[in-house]
């Protein structure tokens with residue numbers, strides 16, 4: 001399996017059950033019923049055992065942001081918390097790469113687990129998990145302090161991480177003096193300070209108001225470009241998931257329904273349940289030109305040899321374009337001049353394509369690594385807006 005090679009963290013056949021009955025053998029009985037195909041609800045009713053996660057398989061690749069998405073109670077946090085054994089699976093493995101070998105977090109000894117939590121896996125919570133009576137600096141350095149790191153070295157690392165999240169001037173402030181968004185930055189800095197390569201983020205931004213939330217999402221994506229951590233991120237917001245996730249996993253009633261890239265989820269939902277999530281997303285920042293443009297190789301040629309794009313014709317050298325009986329130049333959108341047709345990159349979002357289309361007044365051409373490959377006209381944009389995006 002190629003995924004295994006590059007995975008930093010891998011869940012294999014994970015079942016996590018919670019016994020509310022206190023009866024001996026309840027978990028084993030629940031597993032037997034689970035294997036016989038009974039639902040979470042049936043098992044809960046019959047045995048007072050909650051199925052938190054069932055049969056979950058997920059590989060999180062090194063350096064990616066993998067988002068767990070689903071409604072409340074779908075098992076996202078339960079699965080996430082198995083990654084540092086805050087929840088212990090009753091069956092299955094949680095594998096983490098350790099040099100050239102794998103370690104099973106679900107079964108390793110306590111000493112190894114403590115070491116992993118200190119050095120490899122850090123967690124950022126929704127409610128920040130900060131110590132309000134400590135200063136910002138002392139919160140960021142908390143994990144290092146626990147590790148027994150000397151104050152002078154600790155201070156250096158803490159300053160560096162505070163600068164990373166833009167809080168250098170707040171180092172001596174008390175945490176309660178900070179706004180929610182700033183407190184969450186302290187949480188991020190603390191996670192970064194440990195140098196953990198795996199970050200677990202449980203709805204870290206959901207307590208924040210929408211503007212701050214979007215800003216922190218942008219900041220996280222920026223930081224991630226530089227730091228290249230492996231991030232497992234829980235969210236119940238499809239827009240957030242599609243924005244920050246390199247891969248998204250949709251969960252329902254403890255089970256994984258679909259794992260895929262944002263495009264897979266948005267354009268190729270495996271069933272109505274996933275499609276329903278997608279119907280509620282905001283397509284403007286999410287859908288990319290690559291997915292709703294018309295590709296040149298799907299378009300007919302005109303008698304004069306130009307590609308027939310309806311309202312626009314594109315010459316064989318692909319820079320000479322014709323609208324009606326007028327020749328136009330095609331130019332990169334950031335070098336736009338009046339009367340020109342704009343060329344945008346294939347990764348441009350629907351919202352931005354609309355803005356460019358609006359400004360130039362012409363259909364928009366799409367390029368990939370310097371080569372023109374397609375176009376977006378009003379009909380393509382409307383189809384994308386109405387959820388009928390073209391498949392890439």
Ligand SMILES: Nc1ncnc2c1ncn2[C@@H]1O[C@H](COP(=O)(O)OP(=O)(O)OP(=O)(O)O)[C@@H](O)[C@H]1O
Pocket residue numbers: 018050051052070071072073074075076077078079236
């Ligand atoms: N420690 C626990 N003890 C008993 N039941 C639990 C425990 N943790 C989770 N559960 C149950 O497991 C199921 C999945 O919960 P989980 O918190 O993982 O869902 P979630 O998708 O993260 O939801 P939310 O978005 O509301 O946090 C729920 O039915 C929950 O009540």
